[in-house]
Amino acid sequence: MDTRVKPAYDAGKLSLAINTMWRATILTLFPGMFPGPLGASLAGRALATGLWEMEVRDIRDSATDKHRSVDDTPAGGGPGMVLRADVLAAAIDNAAIAPERPRLVMSPRGRPLTQSRVAEFAAGLGPLIVCGRFEGIDQRVINARGLEEVSIGDYVLSGGEIAAMVLLDACVRLLPGVMGKLESGSDESFSAGLLEYPQYTRPQSFEGHPIPDILLSGDHAKVAAWRRAEAENLTRNRRPDLWAAHGGQLGNQKGPKSTTDG
Numbered sequence: 001m002d003t004r005v006k007p008a009y010d011a012g013k014l015s016l017a018i019n020t021m022w023r024a025t026i027l028t029l030f031p032g033m034f035p036g037p038l039g040a041s042l043a044g045r046a047l048a049t050g051l052w053e054m055e056v057r058d059i060r061d062s063a064t065d066k067h068r069s070v071d072d073t074p075a076g077g078g079p080g081m082v083l084r085a086d087v088l089a090a091a092i093d094n095a096a097i098a099p100e101r102p103r104l105v106m107s108p109r110g111r112p113l114t115q116s117r118v119a120e121f122a123a124g125l126g127p128l129i130v131c132g133r134f135e136g137i138d139q140r141v142i143n144a145r146g147l148e149e150v151s152i153g154d155y156v157l158s159g160g161e162i163a164a165m166v167l168l169d170a171c172v173r174l175l176p177g178v179m180g181k182l183e184s185g186s187d188e189s190f191s192a193g194l195l196e197y198p199q200y201t202r203p204q205s206f207e208g209h210p211i212p213d214i215l216l217s218g219d220h221a222k223v224a225a226w227r228r229a230e231a232e233n234l235t236r237n238r239r240p241d242l243w244a245a246h247g248g249q250l251g252n253q254k255g256p257k258s259t260t261d262g
């Protein structure tokens with residue numbers, strides 16, 4: 001008989017669990033901005049229940065001079081201040097993240113964030129995200145640390161923190177266990193390359209506008225065809241770029257007239 005005392009846990013499994021927890025490492029000059037909205041609602045509940053973790057690091061802690069300075073005037077002149085390469089490189093190195101984790105920097109000149117890139121980030125171990133401030137970041141640290149520049153849209157925010165929260169919110173809702181069946185994202189905008197069809201609920205009549213009859217018909221095939229046609233019409237009218245990428249083909253040419261655009 002084997003008389004050895006077995007540990008109450010399997011060390012292999014435990015270390016796997018520790019190493020595979022999805023983690024966001026955020027480098028910022030404003031650590032007080034986090035978790036911000038990520039501490040509430042779906043992402044906040046998931047954070048509190050340990051479905052993901054957030055590590056917030058103050059870039060200023062990696063400054064070395066007595067004034068703890070992190071920025072300086074741009075070489076070549078011009079307005080504003082630039083985040084120093086040496087300070088930010090030290091902040092990234094001090095974070096000591098696993099090499100396979102993506103290293104991102106939020107920037108309006110980055111590649112626009114897409115749902116498919118979000119899904120890739122969600123499927124990995126979680127990113128390190130540098131939140132830029134000032135006029136920019138010394139290009140040498142972007143190159144030397146292989147930072148991927150990511151934009152959340154063609155407008156300029158005062159810093160990368162809110163952009164990082166947008167990216168994280170989009171990722172976290174896709175993590176296993178975060179969305180319940182009811183919140184499931186399989187039908188939503190972008191997952192099939194189309195914008196989402198319009199939704200209705202009670203009351204049956206709102207300010208004289210009834211719910212479209214077809215949705216109350218109980219005919220699932222007809223409901224699905226109507227939703228498809230609505231999604232296609234919306235996408236074609238609002239987002240010609242997505243519509244072209246989708247192939248620009250109406251699946252349901254004879255679909256009922258749209259209740260939204262077009």
Ligand code: ADE
Binds near residue numbers: 107132152154158163
């Ligand atoms: N920082 C400032 N503006 C931004 C944007 N549009 N996307 C990502 N980061 C930013």
